[in-house]
Amino acid sequence: MRIEILCTGDEVLTGKIVNSNFSYVSQKLEDVGLSVIWGTTVGDDRGMLLEAFRLASARADIVIVNGGLGPTVDDLSQEIAAEAAGVGLVLNEDWLATMEGFFTRRGRTMPPNNRKQAMLPAGSEVLDNPIGTACGFALDIGKARFFFTPGVPREVRRMLEEQIIPRLLARAGTPGIIHLKRFHSYGLGESHVDQLLDGVEALVPDGSVKLGFRAHYPQLETKLLVRGVDRDDVEIKLAPVMAEVRRRMGNFILAEDDQTLEGVLLAGLQRADKSLAVVETYTAGGIVARMAHLPGAEAVFRRGVVSRAESRDAASVALEAATQAGATTALAVIISVDDGPDRMDLGGSIDIGIADGGAVVTRQARILGGREWIRLGAIEMAMDCLRRFLQGLPIDERSDFERR
């Protein structure tokens, strides 16, 4: 199945906004085993849109169009879709009623120009948008099936997951269901994990489990894509592979699926009835920024202190911070970056201290890779140390990113 993503809108074409919808949609399709072969970006221009629809319909089996479903005159997707398909626009009474309800619930009257959003090409299949007024729709243009989606990120994301991916999998004739299992780790490089996990796919002999990676330094995501006839089949296939991945990656797995490192930390602190103070140098508040805004953080997070210079060691700083903030636990990260201009082999020495109940543990490391690389690495290493501490795991297992 050849899939094209066609992004529309002057704001995207002129670079006023970065096109994160494209990468999001493409990635989500990859995650269920579908591949995008082509991407097109055009502005809010009738001629260009028509030409883009024509080319895509000749090139692909499936075209996902993003943007151009709004109420204003420069939103042209429905109109050009109808023209390309050689049909007229028809008022969809159901969607009109849905929109009117949307406004009524907010105590407002629907502006007249929103009516345009319920005008769909004749013969379209509606794709529900439960969180906005832009109605998605699917339509054949030439030999390709087009799926039209709104430009608002949270709307296209939901429509993709709930409406489009199930239809694509059905069309692809994929037997049963597809499940993506994800493991998040810090400290092991992609090629290292690839070696570590050599042969795990073969634990399911029918080839229905596929291993993949997504590296976004400092974390690595390890993915298992599983096909099965139903949920039970998927679980049976996945169980031995999951167990083996957990065994081989061991303490380096910091979270799974939608969990995040910061979420795991917060949950660990909450479970143990602990409170936290953080002292950071050089990381410019990167740890605090990851944690302090989380729901529930106010009950756990006592204080974050960011300073540039610190002459003491992380152990003393952590002990003092816990006392001063009245927290059960404190995490201190003291970084000393080498002198000289920023460069690929610039190094930094990292001193991490975790104070808890009057005792303190520490971890020292050295990272090479330039200022931003050191900063990001130190944030992740410090947070992962705290995770390991809270989970009773060794905090000094050697990571691939260190030089000694």
Add this chain to the structure above:
Amino acid sequence: MRIEILCTGDEVLTGKIVNSNFSYVSQKLEDVGLSVIWGTTVGDDRGMLLEAFRLASARADIVIVNGGLGPTVDDLSQEIAAEAAGVGLVLNEDWLATMEGFFTRRGRTMPPNNRKQAMLPAGSEVLDNPIGTACGFALDIGKARFFFTPGVPREVRRMLEEQIIPRLLARAGTPGIIHLKRFHSYGLGESHVDQLLDGVEALVPDGSVKLGFRAHYPQLETKLLVRGVDRDDVEIKLAPVMAEVRRRMGNFILAEDDQTLEGVLLAGLQRADKSLAVVETYTAGGIVARMAHLPGAEAVFRRGVVSRAESRDAASVALEAATQAGATTALAVIISVDDGPDRMDLGGSIDIGIADGGAVVTRQARILGGREWIRLGAIEMAMDCLRRFLQGLPIDERSDFERR
């Protein structure tokens, strides 16, 4: 002049990385008055690349190709460019020597596979890359001029500015030079500034000054694009318009051109020989993250404290913070967000205090727009208050983002 941007690479096509090169290049071209009409994204696939080159050469006058110039086997741009142009690949001895020098200066020997990066389609014009081994080049394919650029962001950015834009402006027959003047503001919406600046373009009667905007909440960028025969001509044209923009936007202009709000604050503190402490609630260290990593910040920045809950007012907190941190000046931001689920009309009350030399000034405001909107708005408002304070301007001028 019809310009197309053609991005290549599996990592971009599959969404592993967000394509920020596309928006960067497009925006930079817009900034000099050139418009992109089409964007294409394909993977590292011979057939798709050839088809994309063929389509682009028929559609555009200028095609900027990004990516595929690396040393590995999946970097195909030179090879497919040669095929599309119907020419062979020729070793460029000059670039080979440049690359060898690049490695020698780093005390290394050039790996043999880098030689591939000096193989260019016959008849290519070299586009210098002073910071990498990927040689850029320009070549006619069909009726279009193609410019091939490396995928590494800092390399394509520099090549665009130094090599490509001057060539495009020369081809476009743009008389003389183009200059972009930028003003950054906080507190005025785009339509408000558009009204305020009504008629400023007409101060230069020959139509050579064009007004534009780029809104990235909470800041707004106001742009003046000026064409002139030479630098003097540009300066003469720009002077009265710049003066008028400054007069009408007044204290809301927080920085110009490449200046940033955080840079202006740091410079203002340095000039006045002041040191700073910051206390933030709810903004999760957003102010500290903007300032603490700047070069020179270590001499000014005393301490940043991030906490979730604060029962006192910003004035008391700021006074105490200055004393505790031993700083001449302290900025405190206390935010109280309304209860209930996140929604577009959720509000937050912001209390800002600036302590300086034992005295304190405050500013209160209320913003509606949901949690993230409030968080971003409060960071900007607090930093802008500090700028106004340091510059001796009123800190309580009403912004468009407030509700009273």
